[in-house]
Amino acid sequence: MRKWLAEIFYWDWKVFASLLFWNLRYFYWKRALIIFGVALILLFHAALSVVLRLLDEVFYPAYRKTTIREPVFIISNPRSGTTYMHRLLCLDDKRFTYFLLYHTFLPSVLFFRFILMLKRLDKKMNWPLRRFFEKVEDRVFEGWKDIHPMGFERSEEDEGLFVLSLMSPAIGLVFPWMKKIDSLWIADELPAKKKACMMAYYRNTIQRFLYAWGPDKVFLSKNVISTGRMGMLLKTFPDARIIYPVRHPYKTIPSITSMFAAPWKIHAPDIPENSPEYRNWGMLSIRFYQHFFRMIPHLDAERFYHVRYKDFVKNPMDTILDVYRTFGWTPDDDFVERLRNQCSRSRQYRSKHDYSLEQYGYDRALIDEELREVFEYFRFRKDLGS
Numbered sequence: 001m002r003k004w005l006a007e008i009f010y011w012d013w014k015v016f017a018s019l020l021f022w023n024l025r026y027f028y029w030k031r032a033l034i035i036f037g038v039a040l041i042l043l044f045h046a047a048l049s050v051v052l053r054l055l056d057e058v059f060y061p062a063y064r065k066t067t068i069r070e071p072v073f074i075i076s077n078p079r080s081g082t083t084y085m086h087r088l089l090c091l092d093d094k095r096f097t098y099f100l101l102y103h104t105f106l107p108s109v110l111f112f113r114f115i116l117m118l119k120r121l122d123k124k125m126n127w128p129l130r131r132f133f134e135k136v137e138d139r140v141f142e143g144w145k146d147i148h149p150m151g152f153e154r155s156e157e158d159e160g161l162f163v164l165s166l167m168s169p170a171i172g173l174v175f176p177w178m179k180k181i182d183s184l185w186i187a188d189e190l191p192a193k194k195k196a197c198m199m200a201y202y203r204n205t206i207q208r209f210l211y212a213w214g215p216d217k218v219f220l221s222k223n224v225i226s227t228g229r230m231g232m233l234l235k236t237f238p239d240a241r242i243i244y245p246v247r248h249p250y251k252t253i254p255s256i257t258s259m260f261a262a263p264w265k266i267h268a269p270d271i272p273e274n275s276p277e278y279r280n281w282g283m284l285s286i287r288f289y290q291h292f293f294r295m296i297p298h299l300d301a302e303r304f305y306h307v308r309y310k311d312f313v314k315n316p317m318d319t320i321l322d323v324y325r326t327f328g329w330t331p332d333d334d335f336v337e338r339l340r341n342q343c344s345r346s347r348q349y350r351s352k353h354d355y356s357l358e359q360y361g362y363d364r365a366l367i368d369e370e371l372r373e374v375f376e377y378f379r380f381r382k383d384l385g386s
Helices: 002-008 013-025 029-059 061-065 082-089 109-124 128-140 159-163 169-173 178-184 192-213 225-236 249-260 276-298 309-314 316-327 333-346 364-370 372-378
Strands: 072-074 096-098 218-222 241-246 304-308
Touching: 002 029, 002 192, 013 029, 013 178, 029 061, 029 109, 061 192, 072 082, 082 218, 082 241, 082 309, 082 316, 082 333, 096 192, 109 128, 109 192, 159 169, 159 192, 159 225, 169 178, 169 225, 169 249, 169 276, 178 276, 192 218, 192 225, 225 241, 225 276, 241 309, 249 276, 249 364, 276 364, 276 372, 304 309, 304 316, 309 316, 316 333, 364 372
Parallel strands: 072 218, 072 241, 096 218, 241 304
Antiparallel strands: none
């Protein structure tokens, strides 16, 4: 019964209570208004998700027969090239199916079919809905376009499934006291029952998604936060393939801090950049490196691929084709041509941002000590973030 309920929807009430309690404890009016709005959205979303997913059981019970075959998970520390790698692999749409951003809002077959119906209707009406949502995208995601380009119909990681269920450290986007929810940082360390519920919900959601969008295709996921769930993923999907681009900690730690703490400029201006609260994002990143290093012995060499970030961005096409060789896939001519064109266009991109450890008060000596084995294993230099 517990598993069936978790498959319908799983929600962490303790985290929800913490979200409210600590925002009242450290009251700031603007943050309180935002959190109150977020809380209402979360409650409404939970109720609607339960209704839609229960209706799936009535109208689309066959989704449970969907087989998840050899899924591919791209994981790593945030800011390590995972999005770029994911979007290059997504070009092979004959092989893969993957979440778009809106898919994670209400993961229900009924919702997916409703959206498909709307798209067909919108096409007949010359795309008024598409134009409307493109304008909404421009406003909503404007602040992210130079950090992590987003859109409702762009390929995206599936962390939204966990955020909206309050099972993700990414709720720190609206909750600046990360240490209060540090039990979520490495989900593999959670109690067995909670881990079982999380994976029951996740696996069931993937079945619904594949049933609606491509039961004959390979599920492709990119999720940096799932670095802390590697053990659960390998147990739930024993035939999974793992791709891990790795970047120097001196580069990822300040970058993740800037990215995830960006909303704090609005709801937490009372917290300075050079503060323990900001540096908790860096501690999360350190924990991810450590956890991945501990998981290496459990990885099957034939189902695992890793590449250094600088090598990947220097030769993205060669890297992707090497992934195919490693996993025994044969790329078709159409995909290779699309890949070549995309990699050619991407050569023009240069990041407009440069972040430093000193900006947030990070101690290099502490990072070096905490990640000594990681530095040695990947041969990272300590005098240069390469």
